[in-house]
Amino acid sequence: MKTDASPPAPTAAPRRDPVARRVREVPASGIRRFFDIINTMQDVISLGVGEPDFVTPLHIRQAGIRSLQEGHTSYTSNFGSLELRRAIARQLEGLYGVSYDPQDEIIVTAGVSEALDLAVRATVDPGDEVIVPEPSYVSYAPCVVFAGGVPVMVPTTADQGFAITARQVAASITPRTKAVLLGYPNNPTGTAVSRQELAAIVRLAVEHDLLLYSDEIYARLVYDDWEHTCVAALPGARERTVLLNGCSKSYAMTGWRIGYAAAPGEILEAMMKVHQYGLLCAPTMSQFAAIEAIERGEAAVEAMVEEYARRRAMFVDGLNRLGLACARPQGAFYAFPSITATGLTSEAFAERLLYEERVAVVPGSAFGPSGEGHVRMCYATAYEKLEEALGRIGHFLEGVTRGQGR
Ligand code: PLP
Numbered sequence: 001m002k003t004d005a006s007p008p009a010p011t012a013a014p015r016r017d018p019v020a021r022r023v024r025e026v027p028a029s030g031i032r033r034f035f036d037i038i039n040t041m042q043d044v045i046s047l048g049v050g051e052p053d054f055v056t057p058l059h060i061r062q063a064g065i066r067s068l069q070e071g072h073t074s075y076t077s078n079f080g081s082l083e084l085r086r087a088i089a090r091q092l093e094g095l096y097g098v099s100y101d102p103q104d105e106i107i108v109t110a111g112v113s114e115a116l117d118l119a120v121r122a123t124v125d126p127g128d129e130v131i132v133p134e135p136s137y138v139s140y141a142p143c144v145v146f147a148g149g150v151p152v153m154v155p156t157t158a159d160q161g162f163a164i165t166a167r168q169v170a171a172s173i174t175p176r177t178k179a180v181l182l183g184y185p186n187n188p189t190g191t192a193v194s195r196q197e198l199a200a201i202v203r204l205a206v207e208h209d210l211l212l213y214s215d216e217i218y219a220r221l222v223y224d225d226w227e228h229t230c231v232a233a234l235p236g237a238r239e240r241t242v243l244l245n246g247c248s249k250s251y252a253m254t255g256w257r258i259g260y261a262a263a264p265g266e267i268l269e270a271m272m273k274v275h276q277y278g279l280l281c282a283p284t285m286s287q288f289a290a291i292e293a294i295e296r297g298e299a300a301v302e303a304m305v306e307e308y309a310r311r312r313a314m315f316v317d318g319l320n321r322l323g324l325a326c327a328r329p330q331g332a333f334y335a336f337p338s339i340t341a342t343g344l345t346s347e348a349f350a351e352r353l354l355y356e357e358r359v360a361v362v363p364g365s366a367f368g369p370s371g372e373g374h375v376r377m378c379y380a381t382a383y384e385k386l387e388e389a390l391g392r393i394g395h396f397l398e399g400v401t402r403g404q405g406r
Helices: 030-038 058-069 082-096 111-123 140-146 166-172 195-208 265-278 284-296 298-321 346-357 383-403
Strands: 106-109 129-134 150-155 177-182 211-215 241-246 259-262 375-378
Touching (some): 058 284, 111 140, 111 211, 111 241, 129 140, 140 150, 177 195, 195 211, 259 265, 298 383
Parallel strands (some): 129 177, 177 211
Antiparallel strands (some): 241 259
């Protein structure tokens, strides 16, 4: 007999957390919160975002456009186009004397971000430790955690110029250590590490059979005759190093999403597997633009570096005059002054400076506990805006001093 009673509602099982524990345990980036606030404000001078203020040089943009007009709209090889890999290999050989086979030792990725993620995921087993200097780029530790590894943070201080030493690395090595993640010139400090110290770290890696991931995204942005040391070019390093670099910073191409990794074939093949199933290939149009950048972008790089150097000199001197002690960093485009004289935490300093003077900076604590007492200020911003920012920071500091009753 037919009834019109509706079927009983299913009994709900107790709710499980939909988010994986290893993701839940990683805090959201301390930088993002500030950008959300900035987006609601007007007349802000942003020294917050870590990217060039230049647009991509015209001839590079045109190469991307031309590739579309010519109909290059399909996938490339999973490794990236061979022409681009050959250009990368030539550049690495020419700049640092390190040689990679474009056929199977170079992979083109969606930014250094993806290259780093691939390197870690392809080589780290659950519980493996990765030594990471701190303060450091916000992605490093989460990247290791997402791969099931354990980041072992090594704090560095302003007194040591925020440059990690081989002695510190040695003290952090355990039987579970799989790799050391180096990122110099460094974000957020601008510090570079001497060739001698890097060579000593490589020797440790050889002695303990460790991998080295070397994020050299700021390699081209160095000043005062500082010569960048490519870690892979150091004696004994090549066979255990994943060299990471890309177009974002040196060619002002952050939005194009082109990075790459160069590594011995066995490691690269493993990275390719992860990349193949996750991403297929980096954007084709961007790969065409990257060939143009790498083959004919040198003049543009030199012009941009010259301008960053001019801003850096003026801005860092200005900060020191205002009483915010700041070393002249060797590379990247960040100043990382001490703000301890204000008595404020880096978070309070950044928040008040934003609300009271409309200057956006990033609290040093966003880059790890050892970044506390500092803020990151990106000087990839127009010279005049940097001058204006210094004026506003000076005004802010007067207010803080008055508030302290000094
Ligand atoms: N590595 C460092 C040290 C960075 O500062 C950044 C971006 O700020 C990246 C990697 C990410 O670069 P990409 O745009 O190539 O993904």
